[in-house]
Amino acid sequence: MRKAAVLGSNDHNPSNMSSPPPQFDYNSGRQTPHMLGSNTEKPLIIDMGTQSIKIGYSELSSGDRFPSMMIPTLVGYPKLTKSAISSSLLRDDQTFVGIEALKRSPLLSLKYPIEHGIILDWEEINLLLDHAVLQCMKLNFSQLNSGLMMTEAPLNPKKNREKMTQLVFEQYQVPKFQISMQSLNAIYAEGMHSGLVLECGEGISTCVPVVEGYVLSHAITRMDIGGRDINEYLMDLLKNKVVFNTTFEREFARDIKEQSCQIKTNSALINHNTFTPDRKKYSLPDGKTIEIHNEQYDAPEILFNDSLIGRDGEGLQHLVIKALDKCEIDARKTLTQNLVIAGGTSMLRGFSERLQTELISLNEKEDKPYNSFNIIEKPYRRYISWIGASILASLSSFQPKWITKNEYEEHGVSIIHKKSMIQ
Numbered sequence: 146m147r148k149a150a151v152l153g154s155n156d157h158n159p160s161n162m163s164s165p166p167p168q169f170d171y172n173s174g175r176q177t178p179h180m181l182g183s184n185t186e187k188p189l190i191i192d193m194g195t196q197s198i199k200i201g202y203s204e205l206s207s208g209d210r211f212p213s214m215m216i217p218t219l220v221g222y223p224k225l226t227k228s229a230i231s232s233s234l235l236r237d238d239q240t241f242v243g244i245e246a247l248k249r250s251p252l253l254s255l256k257y258p259i260e261h262g263i264i265l266d267w268e269e270i271n272l273l274l275d276h277a278v279l280q281c282m283k284l285n286f287s288q289l290n291s292g293l294m295m296t297e298a299p300l301n302p303k304k305n306r307e308k309m310t311q312l313v314f315e316q317y318q319v320p321k322f323q324i325s326m327q328s329l330n331a332i333y334a335e336g337m338h339s340g341l342v343l344e345c346g347e348g349i350s351t352c353v354p355v356v357e358g359y360v361l362s363h364a365i366t367r368m369d370i371g372g373r374d375i376n377e378y379l380m381d382l383l384k385n386k387v388v389f390n391t392t393f394e395r396e397f398a399r400d401i402k403e404q405s406c407q408i409k410t411n412s413a414l415i416n417h418n419t420f421t422p423d424r425k426k427y428s429l430p431d432g433k434t435i436e437i438h439n440e441q442y443d444a445p446e447i448l449f450n451d452s453l454i455g456r457d458g459e460g461l462q463h464l465v466i467k468a469l470d471k472c473e474i475d476a477r478k479t480l481t482q483n484l485v486i487a488g489g490t491s492m493l494r495g496f497s498e499r500l501q502t503e504l505i506s507l508n509e510k511e512d513k514p515y516n517s518f519n520i521i522e523k524p525y526r527r528y529i530s531w532i533g534a535s536i537l538a539s540l541s542s543f544q545p546k547w548i549t550k551n552e553y554e555e556h557g558v559s560i561i562h563k564k565s566m567i568q
């Protein structure tokens with residue numbers, strides 16, 4: 146069991162979250178303009194994801210509880226073509242990160258330093274953190290006297306947690322630090338103590354049971370499937386209409402997905418022989434228009450049947466049922482009645498309706514005891530992990546959980562396990 150019970154019953158009221166989720170536009174690099182510049186009175190929250198890093202100040206009271214910035218988790222190195230060099234657009238020793246990399250992406254080879262929620266390239270993460278904090282938030286790490294809270298994916302290797310702790314204290318000289326688990330944050334964001342969190346992001350989907358504030362680690366389930374796999378499958382389905390070659394062009398597949406794709410729900414499933422989706426038009430940057438027809442529904446099907454992309458024939462419904470199977474019988478009712486949906490891919494239209502259908506069907510097929518599910522699907526679910534961390538970092542009950550630089554110097558990296566929110 147993982148220890149994490151810090152949320153008191155009156156600590157916050159999630160219904161205060163009245164402002165709508167922000168819209169970020171990667172391609173123009175538009176950001177929400179508020180709350181930038183030094184604000185050392187509030188903890189800084191950095192939610193590290195496979196596709197994007199969400200960053201902003203902790204906020205407990207009602208009002209704006211969304212990240213102030215979302216930075217693509219991308220690093221770009223110049224492709225050394227003659228034309229790029231001769232036109233002096235780039236030098237071969239330049240590196241671009243985040244939005245700067247995305248803006249110049251036709252000229253760069255792009256790398257994603259986080260895969261399936263896990264950091265693979267620490268030098269690139271270093272560049273991204275520098276960019277996010279120094280350049281975007283206009284802050285020095287050593288000024289973060291109120292604390293730096295970072296998030297991690299469920300089942301993040303312990304050595305990665307240690308490495309992040311070492312980086313933060315030794316290189317960045319952060320005065321106070323802590324790491325919280327993304328799915329647990331979703332429970333904090335909802336002001337709940339128990340629930341089952343199904344998180345579906347860019348590179349990973351996980352199902353995490355939380356009972357009375359404790360993560361049941363042994364019952365966590367995961368699949369390496371997420372929004373990026375839908376993009377890839379969509380490109381495959383569209384290959385007779387358009388071919389996306391470069392990473393830059395592949396970003397358009399993401400855009401087509403976000404604008405056009407939706408998940409088949411009951412009426413489409415029941416009438417599958419006669420079901421004909423609307424034809425949608427999508428304009429490509431070269432002026433060409435393509436028509437999106439069955440692909441809009443076919444691409445996201447991989448979430449519920451991964452054999453479509455050559456995997457084991459499982460889906461998100463299996464993640465949920467397998468996680469429940471591993472939980473104590475007494476906890477199951479609470480968990481099925483508090484199934485919290487999180488992550489950007491869960492924004493696909495029809496997601497929760499289809500999930501409900503698949504869960505009931507799998508339950509019957511495998512003769513399981515879970516007859517009903519109450520799915521909690523909030524409009525801010527893409528940012529729910531950041532929001533939960535933001536609330537947590539400002540709670541009075543959480544304050545003793547910060548790891549100070551003095552404690553790090555006394556105990557070394559093992560302090561992150563001793564004072565961990567995640568055992």
Ligand SMILES: Nc1ncnc2c1ncn2[C@@H]1O[C@H](COP(=O)(O)OP(=O)(O)OP(=O)(O)O)[C@@H](O)[C@H]1O
Nearest residue numbers: 194195196197262346347348349372488489490492
């Ligand atoms: N409205 C939308 N419709 C469909 N997909 C969306 C929508 N909004 C975001 N997404 C997808 O959600 C994914 C990103 O989700 P999220 O921000 O939760 O991921 P992440 O935290 O960067 O990655 P991970 O949690 O996998 O490490 C992308 O694939 C993106 O295209």
